[in-house]
Amino acid sequence: MAQMDVLLTKEPTPQAVPACELPRKVYDVARNAGACSSSGLANAGFHSAKYLVDEWSQNCYARYHQAFADRDQSERRRHESQQLAAKTQALARRSQDDATRKVGARLQDTHGWKSELQREVGELDAESDLLLAQKQRLARALDATSVPFSIATDNLQCRERRQHPDLVRDCVETELLKEVELIRNIQELLKRTIMQAVNQIRLNREQKETCEMDWSDKVEAYNIDQACAHYHNQSTDVQFHPHSSKFEESASTPETWARFTQENLCRAERERRASANLRVLIDCILRDVAEDLRLQCDAVNLAFGRRCEELEDTRHKLQNHLHKTLREITEQEHNVAALRQAIKDKEAPLKVAQTRLYQRSHRPNVELCRDAAQFRLMSEVEELNMSLTALKEKLLEAEQSLRNLEDTRMDLEKDLAVKANSLFIDRQKCMTHRACYPTILQLAGYQ
Structure with a gap:
């Protein structure tokens, strides 16, 4: 029985006969009714119920067997507990290491x-x-x-x-x-x-x-x-969180x-x-x-x-x-002045010729003759009138030309002013402003 106190490091070998709890034995106390019995001693002043030696032996054997069975069961449970503790310790260590690796991989991701x-x-x-x-x-x-x-x-x-x-x-x-x-x-x-x-x-x-x-x-x-x-097992800031092992409904998956x-x-x-x-x-x-x-x-x-x-x-x-127009105007003005002078110069000969004809028209009687002098005076007056008519026509034409030249001069001067204004607008106003582009x-x- 002393060997049962040794700590078992391995699982014990199963017994050939499986241990089981013995049934309780019901003992009937035999009554001594013979000549040598003590059943009548009650009358002597005391009463006692004594067991037989076999009964006492059976009772001791039952106690021994019960103690052995209890120790064997306790030793087996202790061994199983030690194995379970070692197994759970190793599992916890492996789980923790694996979780740490997973957290490290998650950190890398x-x-x-x-x-x-x-x-x-x-x-x-x-x-x-x-x-x-x-x-x-x-x-x-x-x-x-x-x-x-x-x-x-x-x-x-x-x-x-x-x-x-x-x-x-x-x-x-x-x-x-x-x-x-x-x-x-x-x-x-x-x-x-x-x-x-x-x-x-x-x-x-x-x-x-x-x-x-x-x-x-x-x-x-x-x-x-x-x-x-x-975090590790020796960390001081860890504590129990019973409800932390539940997944949140809004939690995502690694894929999502x-x-x-x-x-x-x-x-x-x-x-x-x-x-x-x-x-x-x-x-x-x-x-x-x-x-x-x-x-x-x-x-x-x-x-x-x-x-x-x-x-x-x-x-x-x-x-x-x-x-050129101004020069032509000047020449035309001289021409007009010359024509006027020519017309004026024809007035004196015409007066002389007409005066002669007038004076000769007063000749008396037969002396009023159409002689050569008379014909020449009449032709002279006619020539002078024709010359005056031609000169006056030329004077009118010259004056019209002069007026036309004056109009042209005014138009040219106006057009020059327009062109100067256009040049001023395009060159001075517009192009100067466009220099700021x-x-x-x-x-x-x-x-």
Whole structure:
């Protein structure tokens, strides 16, 4: 029995006869009724019930057997308890190590997605800044178009002050109208592009905010998992949380968790690509706008130069004609004066001839003869009258020519004044104002 007290390290070998609890034996006390019995001693003053020796032996054997069975059962249960404790200890250690590895793997996954989100947030922020700079370029370019528009409209208004007959729809006005229409179309295009940039910046910021919220959640989850990964059995800040082993109804699965972040990254990348494409489009638009405006400006300036050359050439021709007209007026005035003098010079011979005829008409009787002198005097008067008539006609024609020359001189002087006014408007007003046309850098939004 002393060997039963040794600590068992292995499971005991099963007994050949399985131990079981013996049934209780019912003992019937035999009554001594014979001649030697003591049943009659009660009358002697005491009464006792004594067991037989066999009964006493059976009782001791029952106690021995019960004690052995209880010790064997206790030893078996103690051994099973020790095995269960060791097994559960090892299981708990394995579970804890596996959970720690799982938390570490989760930390790596979270760190990877967190890094991707942080990178995407940085790229979105940089892309938004670049697009904002392009939007500011658009705004500067839109402001810069107000100067060409005011120049073109001012040129049209100034040219409305041209006088007849220079108030014509020439190539300059055609080019100016094309320039005004081009600037209006460009302004509408720039306004629409600015609205697109504003909307894209808003989408970039919304997607950046979404990624930042996801990143913030992952940072918080990473910190929590990192703290969980450092917990161990000797940690002092651990305690029981009986209800923490339940899954939350709103909890996500690893697939939905990864898909959520992946979708956020895909949307962010899509908006970033759209923003980059819009920046390229804005750059092309601004470059084309600046080139178109400068080309149209050069076309208008070329039209102004040609028109000024035409006006200058016309003015020189008009001045030449005016100079010749003035010289002709002077000569015609001398001619009129000579004709008048010639007419005046014919008055005296006519008076002499008519006086002679008048005096000879007073000859008496037969002396009033149509002699050669009479015929010659009459032919002389007729010749003088014909000369006077011709001279007067020439005088009238000369005076009419002089009046025509005077009218032509006035028209030429008026036309010269009109041409000078047109040259002043085109050269001094319009072309001087067009010298303030914005540069190609200003039209492209760089300044």
